[in-house]
Amino acid sequence: DAGVTQSPTHLIKTRGQQVTLRCSPKSGHDTVSWYQQALGQGPQFIFQYYEEEERQRGNFPDRFSGHQFPNYSSELNVNALLLGDSALYLCASSLGTNYQPQHFGDGTRLSIL
């Protein structure tokens, strides 16, 4: 039973570029959430996708956008990259209801030069 998989593992970009991160949820899960984790902080909620729609969004600018596909996989896109976007990006999947725990992937480490 495959868990949450994220790709790529590491990525190096320069300021102003655009990046796409990918996530496949755990088998049977229909909800995908994305988090940004900066050094020394807890994960910060970016947004959550359910039924191919953005269901809730955290305090992130419009440069951060996402998508969920019919097979429940998801992408996180970041445009006009800033140095401050350097972080670990975590994807988490869950099944529907709010009382279920989230299952996390290993993350994508994004470095902006």
Place this chain on the structure above:
Amino acid sequence: ILNVEQSPQSLHVQEGDSTNFTCSFPSSNFYALHWYRWETAKSPEALFVMTLNGDEKKKGRISATLNTKEGYSYLYIKGSQPEDSATYLCASKGMDSSYKLIFGSGTRLLVRP
């Protein structure tokens, strides 16, 4: 309390010691409280999801309690082992944004053999 706060920030204990950490969260508008364990080079792993005041959960040597009226949760580890070394994260969901998990910065536990 507007944010989720965890204390202590880090903790060093000897193998065999019992220990506990605190998570403080907004008590008004409470919906659910999650605990996760995050070992280095791995993905965060769900420990507990707690919803009711007075809830107590147990998983092996790890247990947690919840007080929703005063807005805190304790995580206890009995007889700490080196393999318990990890960062322990708590995250709160509020009724007004019940899809959004707000994480604390975590407690980093190091268990010395």
